[in-house]
Amino acid sequence: EIVLTQSPGTLSLSPGERATLSCRASQSVTSSNLAWYQQKPGQPPRLLIYGASSRATGIPDRFSGSGSGTEFSLTISRLEPEDFAVYYCQQYGSSPLTFGGGTKVEIK
Amino acid sequence: QVRLVESGGGVVQPGRSLRLSCAASGFSFSSYGIHWVRQAPGKGLEWVAVISFDGSKKYYADYVKGRFIISRDNSKNTLYLQMNSLRPEDTAMYYCAKESILAAGTSDYWGQGTLVTVSS
Numbered sequence: 001e002i003v004l005t006q007s008p009g010t011l012s013l014s015p016g017e018r019a020t021l022s023c024r025a026s027q028s029v030t031s032s033n034l035a036w037y038q039q040k041p042g043q044p045p046r047l048l049i050y051g052a053s054s055r056a057t058g059i060p061d062r063f064s065g066s067g068s069g070t071e072f073s074l075t076i077s078r079l080e081p082e083d084f085a086v087y088y089c090q091q092y093g094s095s096p097l098t099f100g101g102g103t104k105v106e107i108k
Numbered sequence: 109q110v111r112l113v114e115s116g117g118g119v120v121q122p123g124r125s126l127r128l129s130c131a132a133s134g135f136s137f138s139s140y141g142i143h144w145v146r147q148a149p150g151k152g153l154e155w156v157a158v159i160s161f162d163g164s165k166k167y168y169a170d171y172v173k174g175r176f177i178i179s180r181d182n183s184k185n186t187l188y189l190q191m192n193s194l195r196p197e198d199t200a201m202y203y204c205a206k207e208s209i210l211a212a213g214t215s216d217y218w219g220q221g222t223l224v225t226v227s228s
Contacts, residue, residue, distance in 0.1 A: 037153070047214055088153055096155060099155065100152070
């Protein structure tokens with residue numbers, strides 16, 4: 001099983017600032033099959049990024065993903081008020097599918 | 109539009125069974141794999157199981173293998189999760205999620221979830 005470790009646990013930033021979230025895998029993720037989701041309180045997750053760097057339908061271009069192998073990151077170029085949420089990475093290259101523990105982006 | 113509606117959650121005693129349903133609409137249900145993903149209160153996401161578009165392939169997380177059964181009825185556009193031998197650690201919100209056509213294994217539409225509480 002691939003274990004995903006996200007850091008930091010919490011990121012305290014102000015609107016307009018840049019956010020960089022990290023996701024480290026315990027072994028190489030096959031074919032960069034790494035996704036990112038956003039989840040707000042009381043809501044289901046929302047797919048942001050798949051294939052490590054491709055934006056899902058309707059996702060603003062301030063969200064970008066990068067990385068390969070065991071190191072991945074999600075960057076939000078300029079935080080909007082609606083971006084404060086919890087973010088999860090997920091690998092889907094091998095079974096079982098696994099999620100990281102999440103990074104909470106909170107308002108400073 | 110795509111809609112997934114889970115039902116069947118509730119409070120159940122340890123060792124008992126529960127069956128969850130997920131009613132789908134707004135897309136060609138029989139063309140997509142569907143996942144169950146759970147989230148314990150205040151915790152992160154945990155993948156549970158997936159079933160292929162035609163029901164021929166099913167995969168489970170180790171912590172539910174042998175206890176949970178995923179199935180689907182394409183004539184009714186409905187997904188199921190039969191949960192047996194329930195444990196307190198199975199307490200969670202259970203989401204069904206449609207597999208994305210862009211990346212198999214990811215989910216582009218999710219239901220609002222149904223809460224399962226395992227407690228005596």
